Amino acid sequence: MASAFLSIVKKLIRKGNLKLTLANGERHMIGDGTGDLVVVRVADEEAEKLIRRDPTLKLGEMYMEGRFILEHGSIYDFLEMVKQNTTNEIFDIPMAALLISRIALQQLKSRLPVNRNKRNVAHHYDLSERLFELFLDQDWQYSCAYYDPPGISLEEAQVAKKRHIAAKLLLEPNQRVLEIGSGWGGMGMYLAEAAPGLDVTGITLSEEQLKISRERSKQRGLADRVRFELQDYRTMTGQKFDRIVSVGMFEHVGIGNFDKYFKKVHALLADDGVMVLHSIARPKPSFATNAFIEKYIFPQGYIPSIGETIPAIEKAGLLVRDVEVLPLHYAQTLRHWRERFVVNKAAAVALYDERFFRMWEFYLAGSEIGFRWDELFVMQIQISKNQFSTPDNRNYIAQNEAKLKEFEATRPPLEKVIL
Template sequence: MTRHFHFKGDTSGKGSIPEALADRALRAALVRIVTKGRLTVTTAKGQNLSFGDGTGPAVSVRFIDSRAQWAFLADADMRLGELFMDGRLVVEVGSIYDFIALLLREAQNNTHPWPARFIGTLRARLKQPNLPGRSKRNVAHHYDLDGRLYELFLDADRQYSCAYFEHPDQSLDEAQLAKKRHLAAKLLLEPHQRVLDIGCGWGGLARHIGARVTKGEVLGITLSEEQLAYARSSLDKRDGRVSFELQDYRHLKGRFDRIVSVGMFEHVGSGSYGTFFKTCARLLNVDGVMVLHTIGCSSTPGFTTPWLKKYIFLGGYIPSLSEIVPQIEKARMMVTDVEVLRLHYASTLEIWRDRFIAKREAARALYDERFCRMWEVYLAAAEAAFRYEDLVMFQIQIAKRNTSVPMTRNYIRDDELNADRNLQDSRRRDAQSKSDVEGPAQHNADCVLVRRSNVGNDRAVGSIPDQPVEFVVDQQTRIGRYLIGCANDETD
């Protein structure tokens, strides 16, 4: 069970920590962090403290007790989320995202009070390997939650990782499809290949790859029993070469032409990076290609938000590129391509957060109010960190031979364009097939009168029912179509 720290409210002014001192300390800290915007903080004593230059939307928060103020000052990275969850920090104007964004967009970790910086330095030195038993428990903590929760905010394919926005107006479903296409292009897929998806989630990427590997096979592995059940239930006759297993990557045997891992490496833990890449090297064929898609840090190594590790992603760690590449080299593989997706996850999380807030009552029915507050903090803090701090997405392509990947990156865009054309063709075929099936049922030939037109086409006029109808047949192709009502209501 997760242990929570609770403090008795100290609003009388008679506690061991004077409220006036807590107010002065809070003002001294925030005046250095928030110089822009419009923030009002109501202290436990009832004093209103104002910060920023008065521009932008107003944000107001209130501390319920002075010990909450001290906890926030000493260790905001851990305690801000806990205080909000416990109702000891209340957002009165704006949202918890608005408050966190005001803190992060200027702070960049270097203007935090010295106790917070000291505690963060100590945490960064602790490296704990995620052994198989611990890994499964960590995964179950988050990914074995009720599947109906994830349906509230994810796309239709349940892609629980950063989407790839090709243009600002792209929908979440379109951007997640673009992400799958982008990864598939970097994998250089061929029909006969054997592909491994490490940390396959609910199976959407494996099924997408399976549609390309028509003569090979795709194996998705996960430690989540809930995700495994969903992934298996989602398979249909078109996915005959795709399978899913409850399997730790360390225990897997066999060889694969391609390996992909999306949103899983964050759970490996820095103490297990060597094991991860050596295992991948053992599983990857000599001319194989691997693509790793992971959250990363664009600055120096060492810090992962402790609240996130305690409440959301147990055992999680956000790596810097300098921590990843040496372990790839030690596994006797090479980096063939690195792409850094910067604001794509901020856009993804913004959509997730909006959807979750819109369906908050449904989430509350599944769990409780405290759980909803916890997820609000999670989605808000993650979005703000990707937007204002040093969190990014790394897509790292890895191989054993320098001849396994083309010399230029043109193949990526070429493959994406070809995949898009194939998708459009498939949709047109599906639409035509639907029209062929539904056409006879929708139109009654008995009510159609045929006459010869003066432009060389046979035309029919009638009603279906009580609507004017024309049936046009091209004399050269002999292909006909109905025109119902008017030219704008055209059904091929």
């Protein structure tokens, strides 16, 4: 078994500097010796067999269980080395068959009529709020930050993200705003304070996020203008909103539900309304989510391509008014999150355990790899029902951002939520 595992590693990694210790004690130098040294030890032969047969899932699992051990360097360093060798990636017939079966199963799940949305959301977002405090900014923004200008801090970049989205929403006084997937309330509160008289409704399926966002709104004196509800967007009826925003939620809709999602947007958006959709995206369809992410992090999630998203918007009778691609901004966000999470390892282990810490470290590292090496990006799509709802140029974005910076300069600082 050791020889089979060693053989596939040598075929995969041609560039780099890897020192590998097998379960039987053999040590091998692999790669061309370039780059920083990464030292890995595999604890047992069963782990070697599992990784060999199903690396997409089992590498992460063996790292979680402490059976794939980094003795020098980090799991990010190892994954980066692998991605630098993707042209040499080896897929045999059993691995290809496993991939095809996973694609078929995920495609089927995404089309099932059974509503598992609340359960899937709870799997990730109903974890302890103290976990997210270990690595998020003070506003609990759990989506891609906007590093404009480059080199700003995570906190500054998250404010820039909210500002950029708000500028595209073309906010006006006394509008009704819907946020689909309201998180811990930061975006809704920012919008409500940015324009006078705004009436904001944020909906979520996470009971933990609902509790915290309601308390945050109350503490800032916004409870009369910013309401958060435990609500599935699919069952909303009888209301029209001047503005709709959705940040980091579309990835959870599922490829089989894109048409339904935008039909509901059409039903909820006023005739002269504007929506901004902010979502992770990929350069081309993949048909399935990474097996580790699907099993442990975001069940039944799916990262769409722009080409998969636009037809559903058009089919729903909506107009695409603007599309912007934000490359590498999420890689920088994830780097900041991972570094903060690792620094706070002891606190994360105290909350859960070592296995959980390694699971989340692998998730954050693997996600950063996706944006740095697999060409993932963030898309922002501005949507309306008629062509006169938005200007005929993009100059207004910078102009609105300048006004929002003036608002931010006088905005009261955010305070830690007290539950």
